[in-house]
Amino acid sequence: MATTLTATIRAVAVTPKQPGSARQVELPMPTITRGTALMRVLEVGIDGTDTEINQGLYGEPPPGANFLVIGHEALSVVEGVGEGVSGFRPGDLVVSTVRRPDTCPNCQAGESDMCLFGTYTERGIKGAHGYMGEYYSEAPAFMVKIPSALRPFAVLLEPLSIVEKATFQAWRIQERMVWQPARAVVLGAGPIGILGTILLRLRGLEVHVYAKSAPESLQGRILTDLGATYQSVVDHPVTGIKDELGQIDFILEGTGNSAVAFEAMAQLGTNGVLCLTGVSAGNRSIEIPADVINLQMVLGNRVTFGSVNANRRYFEMGLEHFQQAEQTWPGIFERLITRRVPFGDFLSALDRRPEDIKTLLTIATA
Amino acid sequence: MATTLTATIRAVAVTPKQPGSARQVELPMPTITRGTALMRVLEVGIDGTDTEINQGLYGEPPPGANFLVIGHEALSVVEGVGEGVSGFRPGDLVVSTVRRPDTCPNCQAGESDMCLFGTYTERGIKGAHGYMGEYYSEAPAFMVKIPSALRPFAVLLEPLSIVEKATFQAWRIQERMVWQPARAVVLGAGPIGILGTILLRLRGLEVHVYAKSAPESLQGRILTDLGATYQSVVDHPVTGIKDELGQIDFILEGTGNSAVAFEAMAQLGTNGVLCLTGVSAGNRSIEIPADVINLQMVLGNRVTFGSVNANRRYFEMGLEHFQQAEQTWPGIFERLITRRVPFGDFLSALDRRPEDIKTLLTIATA
Numbered sequence: 001m002a003t004t005l006t007a008t009i010r011a012v013a014v015t016p017k018q019p020g021s022a023r024q025v026e027l028p029m030p031t032i033t034r035g036t037a038l039m040r041v042l043e044v045g046i047d048g049t050d051t052e053i054n055q056g057l058y059g060e061p062p063p064g065a066n067f068l069v070i071g072h073e074a075l076s077v078v079e080g081v082g083e084g085v086s087g088f089r090p091g092d093l094v095v096s097t098v099r100r101p102d103t104c105p106n107c108q109a110g111e112s113d114m115c116l117f118g119t120y121t122e123r124g125i126k127g128a129h130g131y132m133g134e135y136y137s138e139a140p141a142f143m144v145k146i147p148s149a150l151r152p153f154a155v156l157l158e159p160l161s162i163v164e165k166a167t168f169q170a171w172r173i174q175e176r177m178v179w180q181p182a183r184a185v186v187l188g189a190g191p192i193g194i195l196g197t198i199l200l201r202l203r204g205l206e207v208h209v210y211a212k213s214a215p216e217s218l219q220g221r222i223l224t225d226l227g228a229t230y231q232s233v234v235d236h237p238v239t240g241i242k243d244e245l246g247q248i249d250f251i252l253e254g255t256g257n258s259a260v261a262f263e264a265m266a267q268l269g270t271n272g273v274l275c276l277t278g279v280s281a282g283n284r285s286i287e288i289p290a291d292v293i294n295l296q297m298v299l300g301n302r303v304t305f306g307s308v309n310a311n312r313r314y315f316e317m318g319l320e321h322f323q324q325a326e327q328t329w330p331g332i333f334e335r336l337i338t339r340r341v342p343f344g345d346f347l348s349a350l351d352r353r354p355e356d357i358k359t360l361l362t363i364a365t366a
Numbered sequence: 367m368a369t370t371l372t373a374t375i376r377a378v379a380v381t382p383k384q385p386g387s388a389r390q391v392e393l394p395m396p397t398i399t400r401g402t403a404l405m406r407v408l409e410v411g412i413d414g415t416d417t418e419i420n421q422g423l424y425g426e427p428p429p430g431a432n433f434l435v436i437g438h439e440a441l442s443v444v445e446g447v448g449e450g451v452s453g454f455r456p457g458d459l460v461v462s463t464v465r466r467p468d469t470c471p472n473c474q475a476g477e478s479d480m481c482l483f484g485t486y487t488e489r490g491i492k493g494a495h496g497y498m499g500e501y502y503s504e505a506p507a508f509m510v511k512i513p514s515a516l517r518p519f520a521v522l523l524e525p526l527s528i529v530e531k532a533t534f535q536a537w538r539i540q541e542r543m544v545w546q547p548a549r550a551v552v553l554g555a556g557p558i559g560i561l562g563t564i565l566l567r568l569r570g571l572e573v574h575v576y577a578k579s580a581p582e583s584l585q586g587r588i589l590t591d592l593g594a595t596y597q598s599v600v601d602h603p604v605t606g607i608k609d610e611l612g613q614i615d616f617i618l619e620g621t622g623n624s625a626v627a628f629e630a631m632a633q634l635g636t637n638g639v640l641c642l643t644g645v646s647a648g649n650r651s652i653e654i655p656a657d658v659i660n661l662q663m664v665l666g667n668r669v670t671f672g673s674v675n676a677n678r679r680y681f682e683m684g685l686e687h688f689q690q691a692e693q694t695w696p697g698i699f700e701r702l703i704t705r706r707v708p709f710g711d712f713l714s715a716l717d718r719r720p721e722d723i724k725t726l727l728t729i730a731t732a
Contacts, residue, residue, distance in 0.1 A: 262656055296672070306667055
């Protein structure tokens, strides 16, 4: 009987629903099969979802597994391609999308972000291992090729895709009327808030950002450099912004605080649109001025919509906007990367600090 | 000095903001001027807005006046046309639109229902006299010609236009994604609820209506005849309808009860749309499960939007749907007219009774 030495890789996994279970695991090295590519992970962005999964709030292992490899924002390099894979070759930089379709009409039409049946999987979140390991296997349909000039910040493409969808959908919704938005409010100054501000500034809007950070924080300085105003909610509560600003055409809610979401609803201007992007995993009830909000929604033709995930189309839009924004504000995206943590310190990376904008877990350096 | 005998007309007016001020007034007979037509009013529908204006909740007189002629749902006949009026001649049946544009981009583009500046006027509601009198003067741009076959129920065109807009806008919003709605819920069984049900049934949807009336009420029987289900909220509270029905693609909120509006938000299915059409004139605060609603909105790409008024385009859509619906359910619209009140009894007409669907004030009989 021969002994087989199996190659293994390191990854970061959790036991879903079990708080603080993040740990290093060893997995078999993925093999290159027909129609798939082998991806070597360079770096993985950490976001609130990763932290909340590690807090045990949600997350689901793949079928048959009792752990979930986390990580859904990864920049990788193609290590090898299987038979039948065209359009990619070893050395190509890639960011993979997150959601994998089910059989619903939306998924089948290429918009798994609008999945109707809810039986999609999401790598690193729901029913499929993520990217926080040394290698993973991927099908070309979910791989977005990254121009090498974008290497320093391309890991931000996944969070950028979230606000690409949010803003695209808002503008798409408003094609129903004459809509010439001039003023936007962004709630939250994390990656979603800042990337959203970039897209709104590229669209030519006046942007006002409100969040918890102090005005002199890095977040505040970046936003000011983008030509937005930044105010701390300590002095400028959300309930007062429409009195402060006047007509607000678009609000991007990026805090995931449901109280803020409903406060924002009451701040929208006539024909205004509120986009909710934040996941509120709790079970809080709050009192709201229901008559006033309902009346305003009706009389002002206002819209509130939720936006989750992003399909491949939004990743591709993000590539365009990366380039436009870098031309307008050189170096802007690299300023968002505030910590790079080596693989062994993944627990530190998962521990979000107030001064963090985007933390990266470095898996390989080239 | 000669004495001039001026012809006068009778009308119903209120002193806005003064509860119970509805009274008969005498006004000068409108004259036919260049570019206007003289309209002889046949009948005027009463709705919640009229009642609420007479309760002193809102309403605004024309500039310089201290009273407001109410009424905004009128079927009239052209009595005479001024120079420069084309497309209309004496004897034509007409329903006039309600809102008059200001200088905002939306109004200038023919969508005064989406008015951005808010300085529009509304006949019978805000800054312009309404139709609850014997004659009024009108410009052709706001006159919708009614085929004579629609005479028996054409007075319902204004409330129909409200749900034309609400449904059209919902479908327009959802052009942003693959959306094949199959099941709708309608909240409220007044004219808005029933007319909304008619449009949704014409679109081929399964429709479930929830309201206060008993199942054996006329409202319930009409809705059942339309192929909808009807349930009383006494046995079937709004908070339970998604458990009762499963995936709900569209909800039309027609009660104006803000608590119902926010309950409805939590009942929407994935990719679902809630349209709010009811004006909640109070100042009530309520407690809502904010985390859950926000989370559902985000994860399910849900939309809530408000819809008010209707521009001319929706009146024209209504003419088409009048004919389609009459072919499908002959006599359906006349069943909605549950009381016809002679002019002198206008106070009785303004007093809404639970068994009323649509009350008409009869001004002239031919």
